[in-house]
Ligand code: KG4
């Protein structure tokens with residue numbers, strides 16, 4: 389199996405990324421070319437522009453990943469690529485590049501679920517997670533609570549979906565509320581910075597939708613509550629205080645439900661993943677909640693929380709080792725989702 393080096397490629401949204409990772413853990417290089425600047429003026433990602441930018445960036449990003457690792461194609465053992473979920477035109481660029489590379493070099497090809505990549509980022513630094521664990525996946529398109537069992541040799545095993553959002557994803561809510569507040573895209577980091585300036589919510593209280601029931605989420609009502617608040621109080625309310633009240637509400641719901649899920653499953657390890665897991669308030673509240681209960685919390689370092697290809701290489705390595713191989717008919721699946729399944733399938 390050589391050095392177990394996997395080339396990862398990621399183009400599901402507005403980041404073109406390539407990485408070389410050994411044994412699913414040791415990052416030899418991780419290159420991310422962000423298009424956020426291009427999409428900012430439109431207040432969100434424009435799919436057509438994203439796809440075209442990926443076409444321009446994928447070659448240079450790949451070359452940079454090899455250069456930073458000081459590696460060549462002869463060092464690569466498998467090619468892993470995000471096959472979904474995401475923007476179809478954007479995904480197709482990475483899938484086509486991965487197929488071409490695998491075909492030209494005679495390498496095994498593994499299509500990876502982008503969200504599984506976010507979870508497997510937990511392996512990239514520090515102590516790896518202990519399964520069974522409950523995973524909270526919070527990104528621009530997803531808010532999922534998952535149970536992941538223990539597989540062979542301590543590897544991640546079977547996955548069961550406990551719940552998810554019924555409308556907006558947590559990241560989507562951050563982005564939409566940022567827009568209402570006149571803050572730039574992406575909204576998450578902008579709201580976090582504004583909330584930090586506020587210090588406290590200044591008496592503003594926003595609803596915590598579905599907090600006290602089950603494992604599903606709903607964030608669109610919260611966004612509407614912000615819109616109504618701004619309409620009623622307008623300039624008499626500081627945007628920073630609204631940002632703080634909104635962040636407090638989202639974090640409260642996410643943490644309360646994650647704790648409830650881990651308790652219900654008897655899991656003593658929690659993994660938080662996805663772009664929203666970069667949020668400092670969420671990380672702190674989760675750390676406190678897990679600490680009180682003697683549970684382990686695994687959250688990837690910030691650069692591996694937001695979209696990157698090292699996480700795709702990590703997930704690809706686990707799937708490859710478990711025997712998964714995809715053929716050249718591998719296709720982008722913009723709506724790919726988690727289904728209850730063994731490890732070799734959910735990654
Ligand atoms: O995982 P990700 O980079 O891309 C997707 O797969 O969607 O997540 C992007 C989302 C965006 O909605 C962004 O606003 C949010 O993650 N995000 C944050 C923070 N950084 C990124 N949300 C809250 N706080 C942050 N610091």
Ligand code: ZN
Nearest residue numbers: 527663694695
């Ligand atoms: Zn993502």
